[in-house]
Amino acid sequence: MSQDTITIAIDAMGGDDAPHSEVAGAVEAIRETKDIHITLVGKSDVIEPELKKCKYDKERISVHHCSEVIEMHESPTEALKKKPDSSIIVGLKLQRQKKADAFISAGNTGAVMAASLLTLGRIANVTRPTIGESFPTDKGISILFDVGASVDNKPIHLLEFAVMGVEYAKHIFNVENPRVAVLSIGEEESKGNTLSTEAYQLLKQSNLNFIGNVEGRDILRGKAEVIVCDGFTGNVVLKFAESVIPVLKSRFRQHASQNIFKKIWVGMMYGTLKKILKDFDYQEHGGVPLLGVNGISLIGHGSSSPKAIKIMALRAEHMAREKINDIIQERIKDIKQILPKTD
Amino acid sequence: MSQDTITIAIDAMGGDDAPHSEVAGAVEAIRETKDIHITLVGKSDVIEPELKKCKYDKERISVHHCSEVIEMHESPTEALKKKPDSSIIVGLKLQRQKKADAFISAGNTGAVMAASLLTLGRIANVTRPTIGESFPTDKGISILFDVGASVDNKPIHLLEFAVMGVEYAKHIFNVENPRVAVLSIGEEESKGNTLSTEAYQLLKQSNLNFIGNVEGRDILRGKAEVIVCDGFTGNVVLKFAESVIPVLKSRFRQHASQNIFKKIWVGMMYGTLKKILKDFDYQEHGGVPLLGVNGISLIGHGSSSPKAIKIMALRAEHMAREKINDIIQERIKDIKQILPKTD
Numbered sequence: 001m002s003q004d005t006i007t008i009a010i011d012a013m014g015g016d017d018a019p020h021s022e023v024a025g026a027v028e029a030i031r032e033t034k035d036i037h038i039t040l041v042g043k044s045d046v047i048e049p050e051l052k053k054c055k056y057d058k059e060r061i062s063v064h065h066c067s068e069v070i071e072m073h074e075s076p077t078e079a080l081k082k083k084p085d086s087s088i089i090v091g092l093k094l095q096r097q098k099k100a101d102a103f104i105s106a107g108n109t110g111a112v113m114a115a116s117l118l119t120l121g122r123i124a125n126v127t128r129p130t131i132g133e134s135f136p137t138d139k140g141i142s143i144l145f146d147v148g149a150s151v152d153n154k155p156i157h158l159l160e161f162a163v164m165g166v167e168y169a170k171h172i173f174n175v176e177n178p179r180v181a182v183l184s185i186g187e188e189e190s191k192g193n194t195l196s197t198e199a200y201q202l203l204k205q206s207n208l209n210f211i212g213n214v215e216g217r218d219i220l221r222g223k224a225e226v227i228v229c230d231g232f233t234g235n236v237v238l239k240f241a242e243s244v245i246p247v248l249k250s251r252f253r254q255h256a257s258q259n260i261f262k263k264i265w266v267g268m269m270y271g272t273l274k275k276i277l278k279d280f281d282y283q284e285h286g287g288v289p290l291l292g293v294n295g296i297s298l299i300g301h302g303s304s305s306p307k308a309i310k311i312m313a314l315r316a317e318h319m320a321r322e323k324i325n326d327i328i329q330e331r332i333k334d335i336k337q338i339l340p341k342t343d
Numbered sequence: 344m345s346q347d348t349i350t351i352a353i354d355a356m357g358g359d360d361a362p363h364s365e366v367a368g369a370v371e372a373i374r375e376t377k378d379i380h381i382t383l384v385g386k387s388d389v390i391e392p393e394l395k396k397c398k399y400d401k402e403r404i405s406v407h408h409c410s411e412v413i414e415m416h417e418s419p420t421e422a423l424k425k426k427p428d429s430s431i432i433v434g435l436k437l438q439r440q441k442k443a444d445a446f447i448s449a450g451n452t453g454a455v456m457a458a459s460l461l462t463l464g465r466i467a468n469v470t471r472p473t474i475g476e477s478f479p480t481d482k483g484i485s486i487l488f489d490v491g492a493s494v495d496n497k498p499i500h501l502l503e504f505a506v507m508g509v510e511y512a513k514h515i516f517n518v519e520n521p522r523v524a525v526l527s528i529g530e531e532e533s534k535g536n537t538l539s540t541e542a543y544q545l546l547k548q549s550n551l552n553f554i555g556n557v558e559g560r561d562i563l564r565g566k567a568e569v570i571v572c573d574g575f576t577g578n579v580v581l582k583f584a585e586s587v588i589p590v591l592k593s594r595f596r597q598h599a600s601q602n603i604f605k606k607i608w609v610g611m612m613y614g615t616l617k618k619i620l621k622d623f624d625y626q627e628h629g630g631v632p633l634l635g636v637n638g639i640s641l642i643g644h645g646s647s648s649p650k651a652i653k654i655m656a657l658r659a660e661h662m663a664r665e666k667i668n669d670i671i672q673e674r675i676k677d678i679k680q681i682l683p684k685t686d
Binding site: 196220229230236238239241 | 526528535539558561572575578591608
């Protein structure tokens, strides 16, 4: 391992298809980039047989055994108390012990969020960590923060989401001077609820590239690269958006099932549809980082494919190399100095 | 006019294409149903020439002149003050004066909402009127309340939305015993923000067919016929949903523009796509009622077609015949008696 090697701990017990997707994704990731090492965290007796099926450089993937697994349906708080030797907790602790630079999991989202916060702590001056999901637009991407890391937010949280989101868009998606907007119900400054209008005022005073309010219809239109809202609204919109492609697919299946001619016709259309709608398929995006924790923690869909796991591992490497948390820490400090004191 | 005739006042100056869509929609509506009369409200010198182009029963459509028009971009509160002789205010006043049974407009939504509330007042015991938009599902429809009539809601508002929504679903969409859900970020009782979890508790104590929380992904899946949330979240989701079809269309156009073969292919697919996606086209839905005001007021898209205007007129007739407001008034009174006192 060279000095530049980034070590990624992968929760090998996390996703619906674990450890298959995790192991296969790890093998794909080390093929694609030179200087990463992967530590698969979980029950070695289920990981090892899966690894044996693959051809890979044995120096670059290791297994870190632990005895417990947090299941998808478990309550995060209870599971974290009951299962200290679970892959999520153990994987995150490797990072605290400087044995890993990042952690990724396709497991229980609530547990990964809570464990990341408990194990890694928060970046100084960050009140609430946030998760952002990127939406494809004609012009690139819009990343919506927060999509469920917290609810009942205050205006200052939305400002922090914006600061973290801007650095993420800049350094990970190479967006120059990202435009920032508040998600609201009208473009005018006065439109919105108490939270959004107060957040508008904070953002107006900041030194971010703030363009004002955008509406729900603007998310896919590329009006801003970073859009902030409370985690409740963001989560509802994200989950609605994720349901659109499956619903359309089911409509096409229904249409095809009417008769053999429609079946053949839909079959012929399918390839084109898939190509056109590809970037709306959220399972292809890999995972999303929990920004604001003092380390790197990425969360993927339960249904993450090996490709999604690979994308997450490469994104984790990218975030570690860019030292994104150091940058966020500086920016949050700067911006809090400009603004009047709020809580 | 028979005693059973329902008179619908139509804001003839409202939509982007006014008065054409309004006049043509009125003519289509009287062709489709026997016992309605339509009063077109607006500048007679622009309505009359449009009417002259149509063949229709002159007894069944009349023009009520007024001199002012509230434009789409105007601030509702200012416009209502400045333009007392506008088609929105005059049309709603006809209802208060018992010269009309319902009002429909494709004009400035904020102005129609505010003027309806001012002119018609609220149904007794209703704290906040609400607008619901229906989403197509495999099993029928889900109607989401509120989609923007108010923001910063309290739990009791969501309960009222549910009561009004249930009667609307029953009497206008013929849903037997509609299932009611709270829109949230997880299915468990404890998941959500302060508002949604408190509303959950109120609904649990009500005598409605309450099934618990649903998530953003469940809106199109038909888990409940009536879904309640605050007007900020609902408006964001609705506007996001409305943007999906135009975004997909633009993707298809982009794909078609790549070369002549793709253009021909997309052209061939277009008819099928249109058929499959038809019920996601919100412009086809007609308009939505503002429930909770002491009268009937329906609001349509600015881009309402003659067909959309016709659907709105027929829905307004249906609501008037079902005496939906009398039913809502009884139900709201009943439910407030069951529940512990809240504000």
